[in-house]
Structures are given as C-alpha cells and as structure tokens.
Amino acid sequence: MTPILEIKNLHALVDGKEVLKGIDLVINAGEMHAVMGPNGSGKSTLSYVLAGRESYEVTGGSITYMGKDLTGLEREIRAREGIFLAFQYPVEIPGVAGTTFLKTAYNAIRKHRGEKELDAMQFLKLIREKQKELGITDEMVRRPVNVGFSGGEKKRNEMLQMAMLEPTLAILDETDSGLDIDALKTVADGINALRHPARAMLMITHYQRLLDYVVPDFVHVLANGKIVRSGDKSLALELEKEGYGNIAAEAAA
C-alpha cells in the first residue's frame, strides 16, 4: 500500500539557514507518529515545510504525499488534498467571522473533491454536531477567528476545524503547548476521536505529557535537523526520564 507520507533525505532552509538536514520518515494510513525534540531541533520547520509556508525552502530530498510530489503544490492545494496543520499559535483574524472562514474553507475542499458545496443551513447543522463534541459554543464560532480566545479555546478551535475538514494527514504542531490539564484532555479526546484507519497523524511535541492521552504508534527524536532515533511509545518515556541531552550526544558521536 502507498504510504500517506514519505519523506526522503529532506533538506530545508529557513531564511537562508539550513534547519532540516536530511529527514527520512514514512507514515502509513492509520498510524500515529510523534516527533519529539528539543527547541530548535527543526520540529516546527518540518510542519511548516509540509504545509507550504513561504520562506521555508526545500533544497534537497523529496516529500511524497499519497504517491505524488508535494513540494510543487500551492499551499491551499495541499490543504484541499487533505493535509491539515493544527497551528502551534493559531492566528487571530479580526473581522472574519469563524463560521464564514470555516464555511469558505470547507466548501473549497468539497469543491476540490468534486463534492457538492453545503449551503449555510447544512453547514451550521454539521458544525453544531462537531462543536458539541469539543464543547465549543455557537458564540465562539461566530466571533472573529481566534480573536479574544484563550490558549485552550484556540487549540479547541483548531480541533474543530480538523474535525470539520476531515484531513488525510493531520499535523499537530505542539498542540499541547499552553494548555492546562483539563484543556489538554479535551484536545486529546478531539485527536483520538479522529483516529481512523484511513487517516495518518503526525504529532509534534516537546513534552511527553500529551502522549499520556494520545498514544502514538511510533516515536521519533529530532535533533539538529535529523531524526536521530525512532522507536515505539517507550522511547517517549525514556526521553522523559533522561532528557534530550543523551540522545543528542549519542547522535553527534
């Protein structure tokens, strides 16, 4: 079976500086991968490169998504093809109502898939169902996107978008950062609810604590722009005990 994501020897620059220095990673349908690593290891760069952010330049290697080269695709096409990035810092967009934003996104993706766009009533019905699962009020989705939201609300809003857009590959960039334990559980429930045999997930995190609630199939350690170790969930526990220092040193040796 074709993997959902296949990254080979990926090199990438951010503002002219090489941050990814040869990443190899294969993610199959139904799998949950966690990429862990110290600050500055290149974790967020990997997520932005996959989502196609400007000023993140691929200089070598390949990214194959569903059997196709990803690097030449416009960022909105990547999203329509099923890649979803849950942002570490969801962006506030004053003046754009949450429902307008999400309906525009939802219908753009439906249209791309050759499906019928939803009208306002159908859309509201659907979003209400998803809201309920994540404890998001009507008032919150009507407000301008992320404006005035707490850290936890922003992350829940990302989960709502993910639930609505039903991605094939979900990239969760430090989704646990800035959350108290209750918010963390809600967000973890949101992630777990979306685990699906046809869907792949890439969870990027600094800390092990999210992995208590969302159990990965594979754990990778990213250090200095490379994956230096891969293992199962026990690797995360080892990191929690020993810190990143040993592994980074091992890799350098």
Place this chain on the structure above:
Amino acid sequence: MKPRRITADFPFVGAFEQLREDLPGAPLGWLQDARRGALARFRDEALPSRRVEEWKYTDLRALADTEFGVPSADVSDALRQRAAGIGDPGAPRLVVANGRVDHDASRLDGLPAGVTLLPMSRALETHADALKASLDPANGDALAALNGAFMMDGYVLLLDAGVTLEPDIEIVFLADAAGGPVALHPRNVVVMGEGARATVNETHLGDGVYWSNPVTDISLAPGSALHHYKTQAEGGDAFHLAQARVTLQQGAHYQGFLAMTGGRLARQTQSAVIAGPDAAFNVAGAYLVGAGQHCDITTDVEHAAGGGASRQVFKGVLDDDGHGVFQGKVTVARDAQKTDAHQLNNALLLSDAAEIDAKPELEIYADDVKCSHGATAGDLDESELFYLQARGIDAATARRLLVSAFVRAALEEIREADRARFDTLVEDWLEAGHG
C-alpha cells in the same frame, strides 16, 4: 518661492455671462449679485497650490491644465440605466444629470407632509427666502466660491419640525463628458427642523473627463438626526472635489458614511460645527484607491459647544500606485467642556508603490475633554494569509476576506440596516481588478 495659487483659464469661467441666465434662480437679483461676487472671489483667490497647508498632499495642477467647458444636456442611456438601478426603485429619488434635474428619472411625489424635496432650480422658485441664508457665496474657500458662482441643480431637502422622512431618499448625480471636458457644480441644501429625522443616500457616477465640484450645506436644528450616506463612484478620468458643511444645534445628530472608489483625483472635505450642546457628529468611510488614483479625505470638526461628541473612523485600501490622504482636524473651543472627540484612520497598502499621507490635527482649548486620534498604515498580514490558505482557501479569496474584514470595521459605525448597499463594496472593487 513657489506661488500659493494656481491660475487656470477654464473656458466655462469665461462663459459666465452667457451661462448665468440658464442657471437656477436666474430671476433673483440677490442671487445674480451673489454669483458675481463669488466669481470675483474665485478669480482673486484662484486654485490653491500645494504651498497652502490644507492642500499639501493634493495637487490640483492636472485639474488646472484641463480645459473644462460647459456641460451639454446629453447623458447616455447607459448612465441613465445605471442610475435607475441604484437603491430601492420605489424610493423617492432625485436624479441630476450634467447639472440639470432629470424629471423623467426623478420621483418626488408621495412624500410625507412637512417634507420638501426639490431640485435647486425649482426650490429657488418656491422657497427662495428659506434658501437665502444657505447660499451665501462668501462662505468657504475658492472652490466653494466657484460653486457659488456656477451653482447648478442639486437637491434641496427641507424638513419641518418633528417630521420623520420615510422611506430613505435616493439622490443620483450623473456626469457625461462625451463631448469634451466639462465642469459641474451641484449645490445641495438640507435644513432639518427640530426633532426631524431623515436618511439621504447620495451616489455620484459618470463617464469621461469631467470635474464635479459639489457643495452641500446641512443645518440640523435641535434634536434632529440625519443619516447621510455617499457613494462616490465617479468615472476613472473624473475630478471630484466635494465639500459637505454641517452645523449642529443642541442634541442634533449627524451620521455620515463615505464610500470613495471613483475618480482620478477625488477629495471630500467634511466639515462640521457643533454649535449647540450635546450634539454628535459622526462620519465613517472607506476609500479604495487603485492605479492612477488619488483620494483625499479632509475633515474639520469644530466643537464650539460643550458635551458634544465627534467620531471619525476611516479605512483606506491602496493598491498599485494609488495615493491616499487623510487630514483630520478637530478643534475644541475653550467653553466646549466635556467634549468627546475620536478620530481614526487605518490604511492598508496592497502594493509597494501605494502611498498614504495621514495628518491628524487636534487643537484643544478646553481642559475637561476626551480626545483621541490614531493613524496606522500596513500591508496584509502574511501569517493571516497563510492561516487561511492552510485551510484550503485560495490566495485571491483569502485576500478578499482580509480586505473586506479591514473595511468592515468602518461599516460597523453605521446602523446595521443601512449597511446593505455597501456590503459588496470591497468585493466589487477587487473584482474590478484591484488588489
């Protein structure tokens, strides 16, 4: 030193003596004298150059270099059709085409008692005495004097005390310069009696090289309220230099909105005198400026009485080599205590060649007031664009959402029910190839 005046030799000015017999109010001796006096003043003062502080950012040399003549009565069917499509077709409306009322396109019947809505030419036959005070040609700058000399049809709206005008009225100004450059000087007067209420929608359209130089005088008696919404969508080769002057008595309320998208060179001067206590003057607006366009919003609000409020909120979007100007002046007299004055101009620059000049000016002589002003200029936020695109929204739609949201903040200044006509302002502008 460069001169403070630009002299121009406009053909229409030379034709004054032949023209004046055809202009509104010709049989009125006092008006003929007033026209002559105004013309003498314009000849003396001429057009202001950029050496004049209020004209520092707006250059009238291109205007001075154009040979504006006298408008003909010919207005194309295409323009008339556009006029017919504006607003509620059942609403009372006055259409002024090339400086003359278009009786066929106007609908002035069925107005409630106590409401007078007439073209200037007719109003000077029936309400000359009531208008005399509002038509003082000595009032205003050289451009107002020029309008005073050549004043043509505009709208005259007189409301008796306590009258509420329903429904909203539509005023449409058309300009057709197919026969060569022409100058138009619409003159409008609004006089609202005590406690009267009205909503006036004003639209300006045209084709060809023309100069529209409208002057609107608005007098608000105690407790009256006027909502005044203007769409300036002049043709791309037009000059539009408009002035609205508002006087507010005790407890009167003015709410204006200016949607400025047209013209090669446009300037709207919005001045107000808060003459009675506890009056409120609010004006908001959006100016969308594209290639080769210059748009200037100049305000001058004088708080002469206390307890008043003024609020100015403008959003400018500048594309290509578009040039925007915002000059906002607020004066608070020594006795105008408890004044609350707020002024804000935000400009969104969509191109490196676009330019905005913003100049807030506060003169405060009272000591117990709340006055604030702000001006910002910036481009679209890359992280906002990325966020929208990362959800599958294409770049053009993402820009449209962000530009609309930016302008919407100005629209939120007016009543929700009145926003509909401006709902697609940004979308239409972007669709026309901007942004």
